[in-house]
Each structure stands twice: as C-alpha cells, then as structure tokens.
Amino acid sequence: xxRDIQIDTFNRxxxxxxxxxxxxxxxxKILISSNKSLNLIGKSTINAIWHRHFLDSAQVIDxxxxxxxxxxxxGSGAGFPGLVLAIxxxxxxxxxxxxxxxxSPKKINFLKKIIGELNLKVETMSSNIFIEPVKLEEGVLLAxxxxxxxxxxxxxxxxxxxxxxxxxxLGKSGKTELLQASKSWDIKYKQRVSITSSDSLVIEINExxxx
Numbered sequence: 001x002x003r004d005i006q007i008d009t010f011n012r013x014x015x016x017x018x019x020x021x022x023x024x025x026x027x028x029k030i031l032i033s034s035n036k037s038l039n040l041i042g043k044s045t046i047n048a049i050w051h052r053h054f055l056d057s058a059q060v061i062d063x064x065x066x067x068x069x070x071x072x073x074x075g076s077g078a079g080f081p082g083l084v085l086a087i088x089x090x091x092x093x094x095x096x097x098x099x100x101x102x103x104s105p106k107k108i109n110f111l112k113k114i115i116g117e118l119n120l121k122v123e124t125m126s127s128n129i130f131i132e133p134v135k136l137e138e139g140v141l142l143a144x145x146x147x148x149x150x151x152x153x154x155x156x157x158x159x160x161x162x163x164x165x166x167x168x169x170l171g172k173s174g175k176t177e178l179l180q181a182s183k184s185w186d187i188k189y190k191q192r193v194s195i196t197s198s199d200s201l202v203i204e205i206n207e208x209x210x211x
Contacts, residue, residue: 006050013195014058020091023118024054027087030117031078034110040078056196057081057144060167061088063204068096068164070138074129074155075146076100079111081169082142086122097121099138103128129155136160144169149177153185157210166205169194174201184211 001009011021028049035041045052057080064071064085073082082100089096100122102108108126115122127134136159143152143166152168170177178201181187188207194200 001048001051003047003050006048006055010050010055010058013055014061014088016088016091020087023087024050024084026117027079027083027114028054030110030114034113035078038106038110040107040110051196053078053080054084056169056194057084058088059195059202060142061085061092063165063167064089064094064096064140066094068094068140070097070099071140071142072099072101072136072138073142073144074101074152075143076102076111076124077107077145079114081144081167083111083114083120083122085142086120087118090120096140097123097138099123099125101125101127101129101134129159133159137162139164141166143167149174149181150184153181153187153208157208164206166208168203168205170201170203172199174203178203185209186211 007021031040031049032046041053060081076082079100082098086098100111102111102124103126105126108124111124136156141156141160141163146152149168149170156166186209187205190204192202194202
C-alpha cells in the first residue's frame, strides 16, 4: 500500500490534527533510521509502518476515555501500542499517565528519544518483568506482540492490582489461545476484529479469575 494512502487511511480512522500527523512522521523517520541497528520492526513492514504499526496501535484509543487515569504497555519495544496511544491521547486531550515497560536498555533509549522529540509526558521503565517482578498498578494494561496469552494472563494475575481494562492484541492463533486459556481462567472480555487484519483480534478483558 502506498505511503500516502496509508496516511490517508490512518487519518480517516483517527481524525487527528495536522500537528499529530507531523509528529507521527517524525516518529516514522527516527524509527526507520534506528531500525538499522536496533531491529525494532521487521524489514518487511518498513514500507507499511502507518498501517501495520501506527494504525494497528491506534485502534485501541477509541476504548480509552477520560476516566482512565493510567496505562502501562508491557514489552513496548518500538513503542507499539503505548507510544502511539500517548500521541493520540495528547491529540484528544485525554490526561492519561502512560508508562512504557521494556527490558532492552537500547530500546528504552530509542523510546526516550521519541518522547523527547515529540515533547510527550511518558514514563519509561527498563526491566525484565519475569526476572524482576514489577507491581502493575495502572488502570489500563496493554500487550502487543509481547508473549503468548497464557503467559500474559499469569503475569497480570500475579503482578497487577486494581486494573480496569486489559487490551491484548492476538494474531492468527488468537481464537485457539482464547479457547485454551478458558480452560484455566474465567475471563470476561470483549472481542473485536482488528481493523488492520481480519485474521487478528484485539480483546478487552474486564474481569479475570483463576479457575
């Protein structure tokens, strides 16, 4: 898909300001440059950043409101979806405190560079949550291309308190993962087909209990 068409599609779905599109173009430029040494995204997606990464991340913003005070992105990597949502929250004037959790110091430095360039109020945290347990006290939790669903659920059940929503991006095996997880967990969730791929899902978990 042509880049201009991707940007038009992104704009149609998100209805963001011209300034926000400029911010995302800056993000894109730094991402492409940094990817040569950091391997932030797959080479096959370089020409589809606006669709595969920006729009895919942005689709969650419609399910976040001004009652949601804080959000953490687990395994943020190149900043998807957390950093994109920070840019959109700024555009929509949603006063959301956002934290990006990432184990790689090099990727943390990349995230800090974007945060600084775009003047975002976003916190970063360099930690391997599986080795150094982190208390997750944010109201909204996010996981995209992080770990299999079962591992994410165990992690949240063990480490998170007082959360309201958990958004998890699931790929082609998503329905199978959900079916398998339902054998061990009582999960109250909403399921939506991804706007960027009919084979993928975004689930919003509202209740989670171990069976």
